[in-house]
Amino acid sequence: MALADTPETHTDGARAARPVAAERRWWQLSGIPPVYFIVGAVLVFMPVVASGFVLSQLLAWSFILGMIALSLMFLAGYGNMVSLAQMTIAGVAAYMVAILGTSAVDTISLGWPWWVAVPVAVLIATLFGTLTGALAVRTEGIYTIMITLAIGAAMFYLVRQNYSLFNGFSGINQVNAPVFWGINWRAPLPFYYLCLACAAAAYGVVIYVKRSPFGLALQGVRDNPRRMAALGFNVTAHRIAAYALASAIAGVAGVLLVWLNGQVSPGTIAVNQAIDILIIAVVGGLAHPIGPFLGALLYVVLRTFALDVLVSLGLAGERFQLLIGLGFLLVVFFSSDGILGIWRRIRERQKRDPLTGHSTSGQSGTGDTDG
């Protein structure tokens, strides 16, 4: 298994490289492509150059949105289940942290210590997401979008009109990240590293699960559910398990989100937000787990600076949604794989032989970002 770099495997090109990569052990650093080290180093040493605003409001937010979009990408990319409820699941975790932990609304908050509240919140969110999934998988394909959207919208209206548990329209504020190990996790620098660690862990989990027997079976279910059922795989159980994993990721992101904003309100889980998560995932690309993070970074940068750009162009700053919508339409129309698809196409064009027009079989294999 350690002979991953034997020449035979590389003559087959990119397709053969993947199964071999799956046999590597994660501690064998030589198996990890250099891109990972470069990106990792840049992210770890980012605080040296970046200000607190960039760390918490740009990068940490991107990581959080990226994680929620990653959970959507996991479902959509490997299970062909486009769920619009991921933001709602994150919102459930956020609300649970606010309700179980401490906040300014002490009639609702139970005041549990964070090390109880957070795991319970993630657990409840996972449970909620799994139930959502169990409902959604009862029908197939395009119906999933409808059901998950309906669940998300119903949850939004519930938290908006319910005052006894969710404090209605105004939501729950002053939900602060805890202070422990002598570190104030609210400060930009620790919070940045916390989000980075969680995002990296989520990314790693998705990469790992993708190649695990479960992940392979899930992709088999995506490609041909009837054949997988005939082979003896429980199609429904695989799909629900995928929802459970995705919900756990979204739940962790929800906890970080409530700590970042310091509050949670119905606006956090509004339908627009759920759709924004879909946009992030689709624009980034549903083919690989890095796509959602790219999409999230782009979204956050746009969201933060579009106001200034629009105003400088003489348009009103509120037209941000128009910009996002049109950009999304363009991406869906012209590159269904998002940024990743554009990137892949550019690489393929570079590899193409100028005389024959055929792509030369790559020496190092395409898509090395797979790791």
Add this chain to the structure above:
Amino acid sequence: MRTFAARHPIWSAIIVLAAAVLIWAIFAPWPEGLEDAIGRKKIFLNALFNGITLGALYFLVASGFTLIFGLMKNVNLAHGSLYMLGGYIGYETANATGWWLLSFVAAFVVVAAVGVALQVFVFRRMEGDDLKQTLVTIGISIVIADLMMWIWGGDFYQILAPAWLSGPIDLPLITGVSRRTGEYIYLTYPVVRLVILLAAIAIGIGMWLALTRTRIGMLVRAGVDDRDMLSATGVRIQRVFVLVFAFGAGLAGIAGVIGGTFQSVAPGEDIRFLLASLVVVIVGGMGSIPGAALGALLIGLAEQFGSVYAPTYAVVLTFLIMVLVLAFRPQGLVAVRR
């Protein structure tokens, strides 16, 4: 119906009993004990009528949605935006000309034209790719919502009904007995809502007749069942698609005017009616007009009774109905053969 009664005697008995209780609750004056237990009869009757009217409105929105979905397999998530556009167009027309009825025509024509444009320029280009179509409708709904926000701002608009429709009317339904005189008190209800209810029923029956009795309705039904086979028999299916999309969008536009008359038009309504359409179609069954009617009635009633008897959990009731239907009849209450 007779076969149903023969097959499910217990269920039939329960349904008949429930209907009898409902009819008694509607027509008879309530005894004191019942009023103490669940509140006054007037509240119950108002919730019932509001629920039915709301259901009629949901039916208008959702029937277009379900037709488009059934025929083209296109989950048109911009349907709520079409509804809201209809409301704004209706408001502008009624405001400019003073004719309430004209606003229906204007809303139908404009929104149907938007629907045709969507079908011809957008959805035809990506036929057969369900997910891509759905994503595109999401993008379109964002763009339309923001354009409408740009034009009409965040204000609430209410379309004024004409004078001959304003004011309440006495219905021959007893709400209670007057303590002083001993006479019956009758339910008073806004005329405009009754007219809207009747209009929705008329549209529903008309649609059902058109679907079952006319040639074009036959084509649509055949397309819902198997559109590939229909186009193989030589029908110009693209024309049927455009027609159905125009009609479905136009219905959403009309519903927008109605919603703007007895509620109001404001940003956020598009999401609300999109949710309503989704739930109605999930509950009733995808692609089925009778299913949409049944689902709309159920959801409208659930919403109104929920908001009267359990104000902070009204949505949960709607949601519960959807969950129960998905759990026990995932194909919807009125199932369509596949």
